[in-house]
Amino acid sequence: KKSxxxxxxxxxxxxxxxxxxxxxxxxxxxxxxxxxxxxxxxxLGGAALDATGVPLPDDTLSVAxxxxxxxxxxIGGYKWDKNEKHLxxxxxxxxxxxxLRVFANxxxxxxxxxxVDASTLKREIAEGVDLMVVRELTGGIYFGKPRGFGTxxxxxxxxxxxxxxxxxxxxxxxxxxxxxxxxxxGKLCSVDKANVLEASMxxxxxxxxxxxxxxxxxxxxxxxxxxxxxxxxYPKQFDTIVTNNIFGxxxxxxxxxxxxxxxxxxxxxxxxxxxxxxxxxxxxxPDIAGQDKANPFATVLSAAMLLKYGLGxxxxxxxxxxxxxxxxxxxxRTADIYSAGTKLVxxxxxxxxxxxxx
Amino acid sequence: KKSxxxxxxxxxxxxxxxxxxxxxxxxxxxxxxxxxxxxxxxxLGGAALDATGVPLPDDTLSVAxxxxxxxxxxIGGYKWDKNEKHLxxxxxxxxxxxxLRVFANxxxxxxxxxxVDASTLKREIAEGVDLMVVRELTGGIYFGKPRGFGTxxxxxxxxxxxxxxxxxxxxxxxxxxxxxxxxxxGKLCSVDKANVLEASMxxxxxxxxxxxxxxxxxxxxxxxxxxxxxxxxYPKQFDTIVTNNIFGxxxxxxxxxxxxxxxxxxxxxxxxxxxxxxxxxxxxxPDIAGQDKANPFATVLSAAMLLKYGLGxxxxxxxxxxxxxxxxxxxxRTADIYSAGTKLVxxxxxxxxxxxxx
Ligand SMILES: CC(C)[C@H](C(=O)O)[C@@H](O)C(=O)O
Ligand SMILES: CC(C)[C@H](C(=O)O)[C@@H](O)C(=O)O
Numbered sequence: 019k020k021s022x023x024x025x026x027x028x029x030x031x032x033x034x035x036x037x038x039x040x041x042x043x044x045x046x047x048x049x050x051x052x053x054x055x056x057x058x059x060x061x062l063g064g065a066a067l068d069a070t071g072v073p074l075p076d077d078t079l080s081v082a083x084x085x086x087x088x089x090x091x092x093i094g095g096y097k098w099d100k101n102e103k104h105l106x107x108x109x110x111x112x113x114x115x116x117x118l119r120v121f122a123n124x125x126x127x128x129x130x131x132x133x134v135d136a137s138t139l140k141r142e143i144a145e146g147v148d149l150m151v152v153r154e155l156t157g158g159i160y161f162g163k164p165r166g167f168g169t170x171x172x173x174x175x176x177x178x179x180x181x182x183x184x185x186x187x188x189x190x191x192x193x194x195x196x197x198x199x200x201x202x203x204g205k206l207c208s209v210d211k212a213n214v215l216e217a218s219m220x221x222x223x224x225x226x227x228x229x230x231x232x233x234x235x236x237x238x239x240x241x242x243x244x245x246x247x248x249x250x251x252y253p254k255q256f257d258t259i260v261t262n263n264i265f266g267x268x269x270x271x272x273x274x275x276x277x278x279x280x281x282x283x284x285x286x287x288x289x290x291x292x293x294x295x296x297x298x299x300x301x302x303x304p305d306i307a308g309q310d311k312a313n314p315f316a317t318v319l320s321a322a323m324l325l326k327y328g329l330g331x332x333x334x335x336x337x338x339x340x341x342x343x344x345x346x347x348x349x350x351r352t353a354d355i356y357s358a359g360t361k362l363v364x365x366x367x368x369x370x371x372x373x374x375x376x
Numbered sequence: 377k378k379s380x381x382x383x384x385x386x387x388x389x390x391x392x393x394x395x396x397x398x399x400x401x402x403x404x405x406x407x408x409x410x411x412x413x414x415x416x417x418x419x420l421g422g423a424a425l426d427a428t429g430v431p432l433p434d435d436t437l438s439v440a441x442x443x444x445x446x447x448x449x450x451i452g453g454y455k456w457d458k459n460e461k462h463l464x465x466x467x468x469x470x471x472x473x474x475x476l477r478v479f480a481n482x483x484x485x486x487x488x489x490x491x492v493d494a495s496t497l498k499r500e501i502a503e504g505v506d507l508m509v510v511r512e513l514t515g516g517i518y519f520g521k522p523r524g525f526g527t528x529x530x531x532x533x534x535x536x537x538x539x540x541x542x543x544x545x546x547x548x549x550x551x552x553x554x555x556x557x558x559x560x561x562g563k564l565c566s567v568d569k570a571n572v573l574e575a576s577m578x579x580x581x582x583x584x585x586x587x588x589x590x591x592x593x594x595x596x597x598x599x600x601x602x603x604x605x606x607x608x609x610y611p612k613q614f615d616t617i618v619t620n621n622i623f624g625x626x627x628x629x630x631x632x633x634x635x636x637x638x639x640x641x642x643x644x645x646x647x648x649x650x651x652x653x654x655x656x657x658x659x660x661x662p663d664i665a666g667q668d669k670a671n672p673f674a675t676v677l678s679a680a681m682l683l684k685y686g687l688g689x690x691x692x693x694x695x696x697x698x699x700x701x702x703x704x705x706x707x708x709r710t711a712d713i714y715s716a717g718t719k720l721v722x723x724x725x726x727x728x729x730x731x732x733x734x
Contacts, residue, residue, distance in 0.1 A: 176540055
């Protein structure tokens with residue numbers, strides 16, 4: 019019997035509620051497929067700050083590193099919003115990504131046929147959208163140095179950051195993206211701002227060079243401003259998008275909102291080796307935390323990505339994906355995706371319905 | 377009789393066609409309001425590259441600087457796409473912005489009632505959208521140093537740019553934005569990534585400090601990834617947005633696409649003193665250049681912004697705005713905004729119809 023260690027990081031806000039559902043779904047699915055899963059729960063974000071004074075305790079990182087995969091709920095909340103940078107929940111997440119060296123962030127934006135009307139886009143535009151944003155996650159302006167506050171030659175205060183990419187950082191994320199595009203629709207769009215930024219010119223040069231190794235993938239390039247427009251104009255033109263950390267942050271969120279149901283969208287963050295990090299793309303939603311209103315689908319689908327991309331357990335992953343579709347087909351909805359004629363349930367009950375569909 | 381010198385920069389692609397229409401509209405409107413306009417036409421972008429070898433000839437910049445306002449068509453085209461950076465049409469535009477010190481880029485995104493169905497967003501979401509993006513235009517990562525290509529400590533090639541803002545750069549763009557918000561709906565949303573970037577933390581600190589001088593303006597803050605989502609989810613929540621150069625590039629294009637008719641959208645770039653730069657937000661559309669298919673409305677509306685923000689000729693500006701609405705009401709459309717039941721015309725004829733409505 020195969021056995022894996024999973025680190026659970028429920029985090030803040032609705033995190034614990036949705037992680038608890040995903041854990042149950044993983045356990046049941048694992049038992050069906052003969053996969054033994056051992057869970058260890060650790061602190062991250064605001065929860066960690068309150069308990070230990072830091073947003074990523076050493077203990078959390080070392081347990082995560084020694085596990086086979088990490089499932090995260092969500093982090094952050096008003097309570098810690100005014101904290102200094104090193105004491106922000108977000109900083110804990112950035113340190114975790116860096117610590118796990120998960121440089122490739124996979125963010126699918128899929129419009130579920132059952133939820134197409136949830137999109138603010140017209141039905142004919144939203145229907146059938148199924149794209150994947152591959153975002154570089156441990157480089158660029160998020161981590162580049164020098165960074166900080168200074169004084170310029172006129173004695174004026176400044177704030178600054180550095181957008182920088184080294185050859186291997188671009189190559190490894192591009193390879194991940196080419197491989198994903200190959201398994202999907204065979205089209206890769208690299209997004210940059212190469213008409214202005216040297217960092218983007220270099221990015222484009224490396225991506226173009228690598229393309230030779232992937233003759234079966236159709237590569238195109240788009241400026242980030244145009245990509246932001248094209249996602250609104252005609253999102254179906256995209257199959258796989260690869261881009262840097264900050265552009266990926268912006269475009270993947272835009273793409274997810276185009277689906278109209280960000281409560282449905284998972285993500286995976288992968289490195290070269292070591293455990294991957296899996297989390298819903300939605301935030302900690304402090305407004306509804308603890309009220310049994312959260313939508314657990316995105317975290318459950320993140321658990322499916324964990325099985326597929328993290329553990330290579332493709333069949334078990336597909337069982338979870340099917341269970342999600344079946345639960346939708348059976349009409350169960352949390353408030354964020356509710357529409358007339360469907361059945362409104364809370365987080366826990368939705369979890370039970372998903373279990374029935376597994 | 378008041379008299380002004382206007383520099384015309386037709387540029388590339390459809391630029392000459394749309395500028396020619398706007399010039400006629402300006403002349404007629406000026407004559408009605410007792411405003412004398414003297415035009416000087418100069419080269420910029422690809423046209424300048426072909427004729428002089430540089431994208432912004434000295435002569436163009438000095439004539440522009442000595443004029444009262446600059447009206448630009450569009451720049452760029454496939455022909456120059458592979459040029460080295462200093463020989464790109466875009467570089468000419470960036471040099472022009474820098475040379476004119478136009479640090480404040482005003483980009484309205486307005487859904488015209490006549491064109492609401494052109495939006496890919498549902499009618500109830502698109503209807504009534506009327507927002508203004510105030511983008512910082514001469515600072516940030518577009519101009520920050522150091523920038524270029526290098527070698528890191530492992531002997532690896534890199535590409536890098538610097539995102540940097542000094543206090544006065546933030547203060548002056550924030551003041552422009554507060555003043556605009558004051559004249560509009562009284563709401564200003566400052567967009568940044570202050571949960572990650574020091575440049576953004578500094579930006580937010582300065583904006584918050586300035587807010588005391590504008591107690592009548594309701595200030596809010598939003599992370600750029602969330603702003604990219606909110607523009608799709610519910611664009612009507614925004615009145616005035618202020619943000620840095622790169623985020624403004626992305627978000628203003630996204631906002632413009634939400635209207636569904638980027639052929640209708642003008643922009644103004646203003647400095648502390650000296651001439652402003654006015655241009656449609658659309659590109660040079662090389663595919664349809666010279667075919668009399670271009671939509672001149674955006675350039676005509678840029679001419680209205682020129683009168684209003686550049687010359688303080690508010691009444692003349694409003695006459696042009698009314699003429700555009702009337703021409704729309706009379707049913708005239710270029711191909712990009714055509715729909716069944718309206719009258720399809722070319723660029724020139726639309727120009728004549730606008731003149732009739734002036
Ligand atoms: C919370 C924040 C630091 C994070 C990011 O910017 O990467 C988030 O927006 C995301 O996309 O996961
Ligand atoms: C052409 C390019 C340099 C320019 C920019 O990025 O500023 C354009 O996208 C714009 O928004 O005017």
